[in-house]
Amino acid sequence: MRVLVVEDEIGIANFLQQGLEEEGYRVSVCNNGREGMKLALEEEFAILLLDWNLPEYSGLQICESIRAKGINSPVIFLTARDTSEDIIKGLQAGANDYIKKPFNFSELLERMKVQLRGKEAPKRLVLGALEVLSASRQTFVNGEEIHLTQKEFELLSYLLEQKGEVCSRTKIIEDVWDIHFDYETGVIDVYINALRKKLGEAAGLLKTVRGVGYMIQK
Template sequence: MRILIVEDEPGISNFLKQGLEEESYVVDVHEDGNAGLKSALTGTYDLLLLDWMLPGLSGIEICQAFREKHTETPIIFLTAKDTVDETILGLKSGANDYIKKPFHFEELLQRIKVQFRNTARDEKEFKIGDITLNTGNHKVFKGSEEISLTQKEFALLEYLMRHKGHVCERTQIIKDVWDIHFEYNTGVIDVYINAIRKKLQLNETNYIETIRGIGYILNETQEKIK
């Protein structure tokens, strides 16, 4: 799950990034409102954490602009603005929740989990053919047999399953699964795809189809690779 933090206090943003990454979230951070909005609109995020007072665009302006194009993605305000009128304004601008600084990290974590429970992206189980992936207990089964995957293999398979039927480009996979945002040899993805195919015994099937020069797509149909 990818989270975007737009916060201009490095102490807070670094603390949040470290804590959320320890909870297995992928986290991007921007300290400027303009850069934050650009990233929010061009990236693929499951949740936004916004400060109110920012250089450039304010958190309210980011929230309003983002909501025009993304109606479902949860937004949580983290701000020192604490009057009733300010809280109402934040919620009216499109935020799902509003946490006043200072706050306890555990409270924020629980509120994030609540937002994910309220969205379709909080699916616990994904299936394709006889393969089942459960994000709740971090297990993968082929039929009744449990398959042991490494953390990165599991994350990659989950990513493909969440985007079933859609082509996942290599550059986007590197960003979303590996959290790498610079020029990087995407050939590492092939190594993990081959490992997943081998462990799930998909060598002769194309559940995971290679789109040459672009990336991969997870298909529901099971066909022989020609």
């Protein structure tokens, strides 16, 4: 299983490469953003581990670029930047997880396994005018396709799987993002607002339960 590590601190990069290879992963390492961007866009990896602050291109730019190209491999940021604003930026760029340096290698391995394991989902989810095809990651409203980002799609699919049930912000952030941080940062609200704009006439299916969270129902 191939892993791309983009890290400009040589000691950390070497540590990750050695540790991951001992776990059976095939590891490619880049020490600057330009090389990392090229490999991320041109070659196939099961998962990407990105530093944020890199020479030439940042880890954030790499993440945004691969998502724009439709590459859905999990991305985990390994960075000293851990403010709420940075976490939101990383998640909005398409990251799946966010680990603050210095980090515990065993924890990193477990988080990688969670991302690589993924979640099985029904192939087709339908409610009213809304239809979601999990296998092809397509979303339709009244038969017309609408284009969602990776996280928008995952959030919508998650709520559809729980249709009729209220999902708290805490549960959403833990189940959809697989990370734990203060949900008052508003990252979920940002994604809900984006979904409502894109869903058009199906936006009414997405309900706010004041003080609790969100749900989907007719």
